Amino acid sequence: MSDALDQNIATPQQSEQNYRSAPGISQSELKNLQYDPNKFFNKDWDKSRKEHFVLGSLVDCLLTTPDKFEDLFFFIEEEKIPTQKLMKMAEIFIEQGMDITLENLEVVRTHAGYNPTWGIAAVEKWFNSSAREYVELSLLNPDKTLATFKQKEIAEKIVESFKTNEFTKLHFEERENILRFYQVEIYYNALVKNPITNRTEEVACKGMLDMVEVDILNKTILPIDIKTTGKPTRLFGESQKKYRYDIQAASYTYGLQKLIAGEAESTLKLDLKEYTILPFLFLVETTIEENIGTPLPYKMSEADMLCGYYGTNSFPKNVPAIYSNGVMLQIPASPGWFTLLEQYLWHRETEVFNYTPKEWYQLKQHGAIISSIWN
Known part of the structure; x- marks a missing residue:
């Protein structure tokens, strides 16, 4: 691991509270950049503990710690x-x-x-x-x-559902050659092209994965995130789009790639050089009490992962952001992980925080935002 990397990334914090205060951009923070750059840079996003967040935290804790x-x-x-x-x-x-x-x-x-x-x-x-x-x-x-x-009662029912359902219980049962790690912290530098200078820069990032399954026989790594939803589990796709869980999957997978390459710090202390990362898995259960009992596992497709990395204009066409001398020529309607990291560097270089790069470019060139609600 390089000296530069050691200086830029944080060390594992061993607790969620310390993790959140550690240096580095998390995917949950970065997603705020697409809605309000000012709030992102002022760290002024909503930190209130809404009911669904509390319930999700209860379930995560009961299952993982x-x-x-x-x-x-x-x-x-x-x-x-x-x-x-x-x-x-x-x-x-x-x-x-x-x-x-x-x-x-x-x-x-x-x-x-x-x-x-x-x-x-x-x-x-x-x-x-x-x-x-x-x-x-x-x-x-x-x-x-x-x-x-x-909420505690509902959380306990959800946990029981995950542990007994035929399609999810295997991730909570003891299995030969399977090692499980919970609340796995990863700190790494993402390599991002600065759209203003055209130089590749290191941006300190971090992630905390609910679960990581390591198959020591087949040398595979399965990243898992546990989700609760206020809707029936079969409608999870709506939540994936709304909350951009594809970005979460992409950023965590990228972090694991860095860990395999020996370019990250983590609470997961294994030599993973020969390992392959399996498609990201979401385990989903509803919080609607009468519907609890039919959790669904969702495996990320290659197309959805590409959207998570680079964004998309119209599924499944992936359109990365394109800059020329600091001018944005093209940006996905829905940005991805790397798109948002580029946007982060653009804001940092230009010190423009009231507008996104797309808004700024269109206002400068056309004096108005170009309507494109169907594209």
């Missing part, structure tokens, strides 16, 4: 979750680490604008009955993620 479950989560009854208005007050108490006193309640109520016509006694009574337990538990568990007991 069950020994850490009690250390990562705490639980509350669903009816104890504050209403939206009360939640504003609750979050202030939690963020500021404030004791729930009458004096603090008055200050927080004013700041949150909660029912200004109510007397403080009425506010106190309602807060104590509907938000106090939530705040107190959150203050007692500052480093844990809050979930409801109902």
